[in-house]
Amino acid sequence: MSTSRPDAARPAPPAGAAAPTRVVVIEDEPTITSAIADRLTAEGWEVSTALDGVTGVETVLRVRPDVVVLDVMLPGIDGLEVCRRIQADSPVAVLMLTARDDETDMLIGLGVGADDYMTKPFSMRELVARLKVLLRRVRRAEPATPPPDAADAQVALQIGDLLIDRAGRRVMRAGVPAHLTPTEFDLLLCLASSPGTVLTREHLLADVWDWVDATGTRTVDSHVKALRRKLGSDLVRTVHGVGYALEIPEDPEDVDAPAPEA
Known part of the structure; x- marks a missing residue:
C-alpha cells in the first residue's frame, strides 16, 4: 500500500520559490x-x-x-x-x-x-x-559552480595513497575507488583537513552532523567503522576517551624497496 x-489545498509555490x-x-x-x-x-x-x-x-x-x-x-x-x-x-x-x-x-x-x-x-x-x-x-554536497577565489578549495586532497576529490566528492585509496555516502565523505574530509590531529567526537558531531550536543557519539563511532571497512582499518586511529585522528597513509611510491640480498 x-x-x-x-x-x-496548498497553492503552487511562486515562480522562483524553492x-x-x-x-x-x-x-x-x-x-x-x-x-x-x-x-x-x-x-x-x-x-x-x-x-x-x-x-x-x-x-x-x-x-x-x-x-x-x-x-x-x-x-x-x-x-x-x-x-x-x-x-x-x-x-x-x-x-x-x-x-x-x-x-x-x-x-x-x-x-x-x-x-x-x-x-x-x-x-x-x-x-x-x-x-x-x-x-x-x-x-x-550538491555540485555547484565555485567562485573564482574558491579554486583552491576545490582541488583534490592527496594524503599518502588517499585521494579526496572535493569538487567531485570522490575518494580513492591506492588507486581503488571507494563509494562513500554523503555523511561518510564529510566525515573523512573533516578528519583529512587535519591529518594526524585528534578530533573529539563532539567536534565531529558539530562539524559533520551540525549537532550541538553529545547525544550522537555512537553515530560517529558507527560511521568511523564504516569508513574503516571501505578504506582500510589502518586509516582512522581511535584515541580512547577523546576521539579520532586520520593516520597519514603510506604512499607505496615513497616506500624504499628492500635491498637485494648479497
Missing part, C-alpha cells in the same frame, strides 16, 4: 507511519508512505524524494534490501529506523547506503531535526 499526502521537500516514509506500522507523515506534513513537506518493502521501492522510484525514512523490519523485502535497490537506481538520502539498538545492524545499514539511523522509540522532534540536518548535508 502506498499513499501520497501532499497538501492539495519546491517543497519530498519525503517517502516506508514503515509497516500504520500508527507510526501516520504519526511521521502528519508531523512532516505540518512542516510543509510533501509526504508519501508505503507499508511494505516492494511498494516502498516503487514509491521512491516514482516520487524521486529528497529523503527517505526507512524501517529495517518490513514485510516482503527488508529495509536493507530496499536501501540497496533505491541507492542502485539513484542515490538518495536515507534515514533508517530500527527497533534494535544493535551496532551490527547499524553498520550494515550504513554499508548499503543509509546516511543516518535512529532506534525506536524516538521523538518526532528529534526525527524532524535529524532529517533537516541530513538534508542540509546532502544539499551542501
Whole structure:
C-alpha cells in the first residue's frame, strides 16, 4: 500500500520559490507511519508512505524524494534490501529506523547506503531535526559552480595513497575507488583537513552532523567503522576517551624497496 499526502489545498509555490521537500516514509506500522507523515506534513513537506518493502521501492522510484525514512523490519523485502535497490537506481538520502539498538545492524545499514539511523522509540522532534540536518548535508554536497577565489578549495586532497576529490566528492585509496555516502565523505574530509590531529567526537558531531550536543557519539563511532571497512582499518586511529585522528597513509611510491640480498 502506498499513499501520497501532499497538501492539495496548498497553492503552487511562486515562480522562483524553492519546491517543497519530498519525503517517502516506508514503515509497516500504520500508527507510526501516520504519526511521521502528519508531523512532516505540518512542516510543509510533501509526504508519501508505503507499508511494505516492494511498494516502498516503487514509491521512491516514482516520487524521486529528497529523503527517505526507512524501517529495517518490513514485510516482503527488508529495509536493507530496499536501501540497496533505491541507492542502485539513484542515490538518495536515507534515514533508517530500527527497533534494535544493535551496532551490527547499524553498520550494515550504513554499508548499503543509509546516511543516518535512529532506534525506536524516538521523538518526532528529534526525527524532524535529524532529517533537516541530513538534508542540509546532502544539499551542501550538491555540485555547484565555485567562485573564482574558491579554486583552491576545490582541488583534490592527496594524503599518502588517499585521494579526496572535493569538487567531485570522490575518494580513492591506492588507486581503488571507494563509494562513500554523503555523511561518510564529510566525515573523512573533516578528519583529512587535519591529518594526524585528534578530533573529539563532539567536534565531529558539530562539524559533520551540525549537532550541538553529545547525544550522537555512537553515530560517529558507527560511521568511523564504516569508513574503516571501505578504506582500510589502518586509516582512522581511535584515541580512547577523546576521539579520532586520520593516520597519514603510506604512499607505496615513497616506500624504499628492500635491498637485494648479497
